[in-house]
Amino acid sequence: MNSIFENNFKEHGFTKQTLIQEQVYEPLKEGKSVLGLAPTGSGKTLAYLLPLFERIDKAQGVQLVIVAPSQELAAQITEVARQWAKLVDLKVLSLIGGANVKRQIEKLKKSPEIVIGTPGRMLELTESKKLKLHNAKAFVFDEADDLLTEQTLVACRSLLSHAPGIIQLAFFSATKSDMFDKLHQWFGTEVEVFDVRADDQTQGKVEHFLVETPVRKRIDTLRKLSNLEGFSALVFFKKVTEIENAADKLNYLGVKVAVLEGQQRQVEREKALRQLRKGEISLLLTTDVAARGLDIEELPAVINYDLPKDSNTYIHRVGRTGRMGASGTVINLGNEHDLRNFRQLVQSEKYELHFGAVYRGSLLRIEELPEDVKEGQPAKSQVETVPRKKKKIAAPVVTEKKRHKKRKRDQLNKGKRRKKEDL
Structure with a gap:
C-alpha cells in the first residue's frame, strides 16, 4: 500500500x-x-x-x-x-x-x-x-x-x-x-x-427476530419500537405509496420519521440520511432501491415492514446493520402465514430466527417473557411448514319458522311456473 x-x-x-x-x-x-x-x-x-x-x-x-x-x-x-x-x-x-x-x-x-x-x-x-x-x-x-x-x-x-x-x-x-x-x-x-463471503469475519453479532403482527397493527408496532431506548432503524417497504401512508400515520402518533425514496430531490435525500445519522429521527422509511449499499455507522436495527421477495434481498437489507464488528438487530413483521413462508425463503442462509415481542420497553424473545404473558404469543410450531388442519364448520340450524318460509316460497315459485306453461 x-x-x-x-x-x-x-x-x-x-x-x-x-x-x-x-x-x-x-x-x-x-x-x-x-x-x-x-x-x-x-x-x-x-x-x-x-x-x-x-x-x-x-x-x-x-x-x-x-x-x-x-x-x-x-x-x-x-x-x-x-x-x-x-x-x-x-x-x-x-x-x-x-x-x-x-x-x-x-x-x-x-x-x-x-x-x-x-x-x-x-x-x-x-x-x-x-x-x-x-x-x-x-x-x-x-x-x-x-x-x-x-x-x-x-x-x-x-x-x-x-x-x-x-x-x-x-x-x-x-x-x-x-x-x-x-x-x-x-x-x-x-x-x-x-x-471471501464464507471466511470474512467483519460482521458483528446480529439478532434476527420474527414479530407476528397483522397488517392493521404494524404501524403501532413501529411506534412501540421507536420508543425503545437508543433505538433507530431503516424500515423497508415494497411500495412508495405505502411509505407515504405509514409516514403520515406515524407523524400523527408523534414518531420522528423521515422518508428516503427515489423521487425525492437529492437535497431531501441527503437531509433524511443526515437526520438518521445524527439521531434526530428514530425511523427512516425506505425501499430496497433507495437504500442499496448505504453505510450508516453503527445503525442499531433494520425493520422489514414488508418481508423481502428473495434471500438476496434479505442479505442486502440486513447488511445495513452489524457492520464492521458492530452489533445489530433485524426485526421481521408479518402474520403467521407470512412468517412461515419467510422462514422457508431464507432457510438456506442459515440465519438463527427468534420469535419476539415488545414488552415493557424491551424487545424480547418469546421464551424470555413472563409465563403469564406468553399465552397468546406465537409458538414455534405455529410457523412450521406442516399444513394446518381445516376447522369443521357445523351445519346451519334450520328452525320451524325458516321451514315454513321456504315451503311458502316453493309454492309461490311453483305457481309462477304453471302460469308460464299455460301461456
Whole structure:
C-alpha cells in the first residue's frame, strides 16, 4: 500500500486490512480485472479505491469511472473517495441524477481524474460529449448484482463503449448473481474471482427476530419500537405509496420519521440520511432501491415492514446493520402465514430466527417473557411448514319458522311456473 494511504489507514483506527481488501489490492494495482464477493460492511469501497488510485496520473483527464445503482450509494462512495483522493492531490466528481446537470458540466471542465455516478446520468453526459472517457484506465461496478440487470445492463455497456477497447474492469457485490458467470460474454474480458463471503469475519453479532403482527397493527408496532431506548432503524417497504401512508400515520402518533425514496430531490435525500445519522429521527422509511449499499455507522436495527421477495434481498437489507464488528438487530413483521413462508425463503442462509415481542420497553424473545404473558404469543410450531388442519364448520340450524318460509316460497315459485306453461 502507498505509504501515504497506509499512514491515513492507521490514523483512522484500522489495524489491518479486511480480507477482501487484502486479496484484491495487488491484482487491482497491477491492472487485472476482478470480481470481488464479500459480505456487506466488509470494506469493499476501500478495497477498490486505494489500489486503483495508485494507477492514476494527475491532470490526465478522467481515468477511473465508478458506477453505482443508486444516487445515495454514489454520493456515499464520493464522500469516501474524496477523503483519500485529496491525500494524493486527485480530484473526484459526483455525476448523479437529481443534481444540477449544468453545474456538473461546469465541474467537468476542471478535468477530474475520478468520476462516480449512476449509469443514466453518466451516459447522458458521455453521449453529449461533456464526459470524455478516452483516457479511462478502469471501470468499477459497485453492487454489480443490482447494476447488471435488464434495466441497467444496457446503460452500463453503452457507457463502457465510449472508453478504450482494452480497459480494466472491477465488479463488487455482497451476493452472487448468475450474470457473473457471463461477464466474459457481456464485457469481453476474463475476470479473476475473489470470494471471501464464507471466511470474512467483519460482521458483528446480529439478532434476527420474527414479530407476528397483522397488517392493521404494524404501524403501532413501529411506534412501540421507536420508543425503545437508543433505538433507530431503516424500515423497508415494497411500495412508495405505502411509505407515504405509514409516514403520515406515524407523524400523527408523534414518531420522528423521515422518508428516503427515489423521487425525492437529492437535497431531501441527503437531509433524511443526515437526520438518521445524527439521531434526530428514530425511523427512516425506505425501499430496497433507495437504500442499496448505504453505510450508516453503527445503525442499531433494520425493520422489514414488508418481508423481502428473495434471500438476496434479505442479505442486502440486513447488511445495513452489524457492520464492521458492530452489533445489530433485524426485526421481521408479518402474520403467521407470512412468517412461515419467510422462514422457508431464507432457510438456506442459515440465519438463527427468534420469535419476539415488545414488552415493557424491551424487545424480547418469546421464551424470555413472563409465563403469564406468553399465552397468546406465537409458538414455534405455529410457523412450521406442516399444513394446518381445516376447522369443521357445523351445519346451519334450520328452525320451524325458516321451514315454513321456504315451503311458502316453493309454492309461490311453483305457481309462477304453471302460469308460464299455460301461456
